[in-house]
Amino acid sequence: MADIRVLIRASAVHFGQCLQAALMYRSALAIFVVSEAFAYAGIIAFWYGAANSNPNQAFYKPMALVLYFCLVSFHHGIQHHASSRDIGSDIRLGKLSYSIVRPFPFLLQAGLRSVAFTLTYSLLLAPLVVAAFIFVPDLWTTFCAGILPGAVWQYPVAAAIGLTAGWLVRMVIGVLAFDMAQIWGPDTCFIALYYAASGSVFPVDLLPVWALGIVKWTPMYYMVGFPVLTLMGRLNPVQFQTEALQGCVVVTLTFVILALMWRRGIKVFEAIGI
């Protein structure tokens, strides 16, 4: 029992420190927010133009695409993209050697860093989304028209699955550092797959059925596409339940892979560092 109390207290302190550290780098935050806002403004303009120039298509109305990318920019922004590189360098540089004598698990520290990052960026980006709803004409109306009665509980479930999938898959890439001199290569491959399968640069449900079937078995789809489509009411209750179940399976498999890789890696870890 005492161990659990220590764990909870240490986790709370660590979480607070992560929040403080994230907020220290305000210039980095400002550059990130401004450049991402520019990038998404361009993506929205491209897709709005695409939908607007073809009045015959009914799959995505122009404003629905604006809404899609407003929500995507938020869900993309709260992903802790650097966590795999942090874990990888902690292992390769030998920081893990003193982290494992602490009274709480190394991966819990990494997990808390990601949770703190997500919370920080949620707080920072939420006002921008609210401002978009206020100042972009018809955005709120489009949102209200699409939302389904079950979204109140469906969205938190979808977001939880997505965030967990994102944190876990980046940990998997990070612990590859037990066997590799650097994890930069796998990490960049993951980023490319993330862009292809998450729906962060194009509406994921525009993919052909066979391709959509494949991406739904990857964690990337659940990180952005799934919560956004749920929030927009583009998944009917049966589709939501099927995909939520599929997402749980993907998260569980990712966790099992992480556990196996960690167990194997910690046995061969030599605490030398490079």
Place this chain on the structure above:
Amino acid sequence: MIKYYWNLFKRIAVISTSSMLMYRSNMVFFLLFESFFLVANLGGLILGVNLAGGHLGGWSLNEVLFVASIYGVSHQFFTTFFMGGLFSVGWFVWSGRMDYVLLKPLHPLISQHAASEFIISNTPNLLINIGVFIIFCLRVSDDGVTFTFLNLLILAAFSLAGLAVRYGIALVVVAPAFLAEKLAGGEDAYWALTSLAKYPTGVFPRVMQWIFTFLLPLASVAAIPAEVFFGKQSWTSAALYLGSALLFSWVAVKFYEFSASRYQSVNSGA
């Protein structure tokens, strides 16, 4: 003088090659990453143009993909030869390594590249993207676009100006590192901003077109070279766009020089 800089270039290339060959897996991962990235980019554009009914802002699918292929070559060229040097500026400043970069008897930017490496492991991707560009050249040629030595030369000149814009954007986002204890967001900002350069200018609203042409001339990276090549721009407009691209790049270099002059060599690296 030219011989001196040529020898410097060769020296960086030799060191980069020997260093990169030590990490052979990088080449495989880079190839996988850029291949997935290329497929995602082209796939997204195809989905967009299909949603638009086959034409977008006066551009056919092949023309849109031709723009994207110019963007791809420019992206890979930047990644191979300039990324390593420019994106290590933040780390050099933070760790204090910038001290000896600035002590060298060279321009700070050349010195920065000389202290870094070319990403030689990206060369296969550069070649793949050149291949993709040739494929889309053939496809627009089938659509009736005429290729002459002159318009290819013009395309090359405008694409080089686009590369200078890429370089300028990278300078603008990494230079603030000289003014901060630690600045890590520059690289991400560069990727976010330049991702917009793959779209034809016509898809953007007029205000954004103006911004992307004169203020942050992302359109000069791929869209304007293609527009000039297809004859969609008058010579006056083309000269204006070329001028704005070169002016932006010059201002970016000056901004970098100004920021470097503020370097205090007191960063902790902690």
